[in-house]
Amino acid sequence: MTYDVAAIRARFPALASGIAHFDGPGGTQTPRPVIDAIAAALSAPLSNRGDGTPGERNAETIVTESRRALADLLGADPAGIVFGRSATQLTYDFSRALAKSWAPGDEVVVTRLDHDSNVRPWIQAAESVGAVVRWVDFDPATGELTVDHVRAALSERTRLVAVTAASNLIGTRPDLPAIARLAHEVGALLYVDGVHHAAHASVDLATLGTDFYVCSSYKFLGPHLGVLAAAPALLETVWPDKLLPSTNVVPERFEFGTLPYELLAGARAAVDFLADLSPESVGTRRDRLVATYSALGEREDVLRTRIEQGLAELDAVTVYSRAARRTPTLLLTIADRSTVDAYRFLAENKVHAPSGAFYAIEASRHLGLGDTGGMRIGLAPYNDAADVERLLSALTKFVYR
Structure with a gap:
């Protein structure tokens, strides 16, 4: 993506809290223009x-x-x-x-x-x-x-x-x-x-x-x-x-x-x-939106791949997001550990990745997770590589503590 991620993040007042947000699937943070x-x-x-x-x-x-x-x-x-x-x-x-x-x-x-x-x-x-x-x-x-x-x-x-x-x-x-x-x-x-x-x-x-x-x-x-x-x-x-x-x-x-x-x-x-995030400065708003999503998709794939690589190094973690075509959204469980406890531990370390079934109750049950679900990690346009490393570091500490 051709835009300055740091400059984009500066337009989200909530990010000044220092929290790394991976709770976008439940609702994103709000930029100043909105x-x-x-x-x-x-x-x-x-x-x-x-x-x-x-x-x-x-x-x-x-x-x-x-x-x-x-x-x-x-x-x-x-x-x-x-x-x-x-x-x-x-x-x-x-x-x-x-x-x-x-x-x-x-x-x-x-x-x-x-x-x-x-x-x-x-x-x-x-x-x-x-x-x-x-x-x-x-x-x-x-x-x-x-x-x-x-x-x-x-x-x-x-x-x-x-x-x-x-x-x-x-x-x-x-x-x-x-x-x-x-x-x-x-x-x-x-x-x-x-x-x-x-x-x-x-x-x-x-x-x-x-x-x-x-x-x-x-x-x-x-x-x-x-x-x-x-x-x-x-x-x-x-x-x-x-x-x-x-x-x-x-x-x-x-x-x-x-x-x-x-x-x-x-x-x-x-x-x-979103249209203003487009790497293309010309064209209709629709044209620029299409360009934005294409560029965001490429960037999200890079961040998601890094998360998946980090999770693969944790033997206790099982990831359920495996489809060939999927969004940058990962559901996981941790052997013999509660993902609610993991969510709380991460929150104490200013990393937000919630735990639950998130109203996808039939999907959670079909995966064998009952009504409990697991930890969900989701990317949004304001996430950066530093967020990802903080997530993986905090999750590793929880798994091995």
């Missing part, structure tokens, strides 16, 4: 959206610009960007709305690789209408969820396939375009959890082939905000329960109540921040 954008939105006149007063116009501008920014990030149409409180909330909303068209005996496919937010809403929606839930397993030895695994679960009664773009627990990235083709061949919709994926890979809805893609801006340097992307024409076919006077216009019909304008402003600033 903080400033949130403050600016709240400092200026702000009202419900409209065109009559400065406050109304400011709100309208924030919403419009934020939709454009997230559309650039996700390779989507701004008119297909839906904002919500969280990815979980959006998935619950859409599961209930889509289930209105299901009938008893219809089938919904979920996977054991997914975060529970892309599992339980679909199970509960299916149960409410008498639809059948079919499970797709992954290989616990390799961490792979294959196209063949998905194909075996599909039938002419399949109405929806819910799958992750990247496991938040072990980083596995399934072959989404191939899965999309299989789902569409049987007439099913594909709903993709991209919460962990969008932090590490350039997204393009058409290339992925997904019908719905949901993510959260606080995983890619922004504030807590859920974002769903879909084709506007598809959204026109989905009718949520809503208040009588609220609009029927897409995408607003899915956004219940007044939007958190300051958070939208922060999400837009996070996208701009």
Whole structure:
């Protein structure tokens, strides 16, 4: 990557604490431009959206610009960007709305690789209408969820396939375009959890082939905000329960109540921040975002490789992140030791790498880790080589103390 890592780190106030953060999969630290954008939105006149007063116009501008920014990030149409409180909330909303068209005996496919937010809403929606839930397993030895695994679960009664773009627990990235083709061949919709994926890979809805893609801006340097992307024409076919006077216009019909304008402003600033990391100084914001993710991917691979090399030297450590295509996210356990104790030891040494199942409860159980999970190490754009060495040093001390 061609940018100055030290200069980038200086733009994250939280890093002044001296903590080495490997907890990015649970939420990244926030750069100053995002903080400033949130403050600016709240400092200026702000009202419900409209065109009559400065406050109304400011709100309208924030919403419009934020939709454009997230559309650039996700390779989507701004008119297909839906904002919500969280990815979980959006998935619950859409599961209930889509289930209105299901009938008893219809089938919904979920996977054991997914975060529970892309599992339980679909199970509960299916149960409410008498639809059948079919499970797709992954290989616990390799961490792979294959196209063949998905194909075996599909039938002419399949109405929806819910799958992750990247496991938040072990980083596995399934072959989404191939899965999309299989789902569409049987007439099913594909709903993709991209919460962990969008932090590490350039997204393009058409290339992925997904019908719905949901993510959260606080995983890619922004504030807590859920974002769903879909084709506007598809959204026109989905009718949520809503208040009588609220609009029927897409995408607003899915956004219940007044939007958190300051958070939208922060999400837009996070996208701009990522675009500004691009090694290319010209081109559209979309062009620069694609370049950023390519460069970040190369840099993250280098840091991840060093972590994996260091962990391989610790005989007591077992790493479960083994898929050929994966994010820089590693789940590990330590023989005869508690990863909760390891997490606390590292925290005392100003290294944050949390322990748990991280709501990927089915994946943790399928790996034989029960509901406990393990220690998760995740990289973010602000991690550097010094962070990695501190992590490995602290973990080595814990293992051998």
